[in-house]
Amino acid sequence: MPLIESPEFENRIGIMFYATKTEGLGGIIRQKPSDFSVREVTNRTERAEGKYMIAELTKENWDTHNVIREISRRLGVSRNRLGFAGTKDKNAVTTQKISIWNVKEDELARVKIADVSLRILGRANKPVSLGDLYGNEFVIVIRAIKGQAEAINAKIAAITKEIKDANGVPNFFGVQRFGVSRPITHTVGKHLTRGELKEAVMSYLSDIFPDESEDAKRARMLCKAGQLKEALKIMPAFLRYEKAMLNELVKPGNEHDFCSAFSALPKNLQKLFVHAYQAYLFNLVLSARMKRNIGFNE
Incomplete structure (x- = not known):
């Protein structure tokens, strides 16, 4: 039986096929943020001293970059002083480590943000940075599954057998690495690896995607x-x-200063672009292996 092809929005990020052929259960996921729980599995051990404070960040219905920006605003420090290992889903309850340079415990304790909790874990001399983790653990609730319990359990058993026979599942990088409504990060990263800074900036500013607002589409067309x-x-x-990038480009004499425009982005986001391109290439290679029927453990 041939592989089942994935939809167009997944093709854009290098995911070309599904690993199983049994019909899915149906139902609804993410009916509310608590239906999708993510906990980072870290490879770090913190200590009692160091120039970086390490905290556990738990957030609900917050984009990672936005919550980092809000924490930095509440602390009155540059967002570049905060580090994290990876972006987490917005419409979810997620837990991960973050680092903050040169901040005291009582300063962080005063930060109160709706749907966000911060728990101090210790200190370190090394910040939390992209890729600084083993992986993520998920607890996902599926609601409104239709059918009799016997038929549902039979599907679960069939899918489980397929996964076992294949020695696992393809560990694709998911849409959050590329942008859920606007999967653009890997395209920007591709331009950066080729030294095409102008193309990287203009792609981020002007590439249009269907799910964007009409105002955003008009601005990007301009x-x-x-x-x-x-x-x-x-x-x-x-x-x-x-807006930060455009503010740089409209300054007198800065019309072609794409370096300044790119530098207006947070450093974590700047790094993410190349990581996203690497993830896209990984997905393409994994898809090619599936097409050639190469086992996941080979």
Whole structure:
């Protein structure tokens, strides 16, 4: 039986096939954030001293970059002083380690943000950085599954057998690495690895995706046409990174200073682009192995 091809939105990030052929259970996931729980599995051991405070961040319905920005704002420090190992889903309850340079325990204890908790774990002389983890543990609730219990259990058994016979499942990088509604990070990363800084910046600013708001699409069309001042005027306020880049490019004499525009992004996001391109290449290789029927443990 041939492999089942994945939909277009997954093809964009290098996921070409599904590993199992049994029909799924159906149902609804993420009906509420607590239905999707993610806990980072860390490879770090913290200590009592060090210039970085290490804390456990648990958030609900928060984008990782946005919550890091909010924490830095509440502390009154640069967001570049905060580090984390990976971005986590927004519509979920997620737990992960973060590091904060040169912050005292009582300062962090005063930070109170809705749907966010911070627990101090210790200190270290090394920040938490991208890739600084073993993986993630998930607890996922599926609701509104239709059918009789016997038929549902039979499907679960069939899928489990397929996974066991295949010696596992393909460990693809998921959509959060690339952008859920706008999977662009790997495209920007590809340009960066080729030394194409202008193309990287303009791709981030002007590439349009179907699920974006009409205001965002209009602003991106103006970026594509080179009308950057006009684009800045109508770029939605929540697209703060695009606005930061445009603010650099519209400065007198800065029209071609794409280095300054790129530097307006948080350092963690800058690093993420190349990581995302690596993830995209990994997904393509894994898809090619599946097509050639090469086992996951070979």
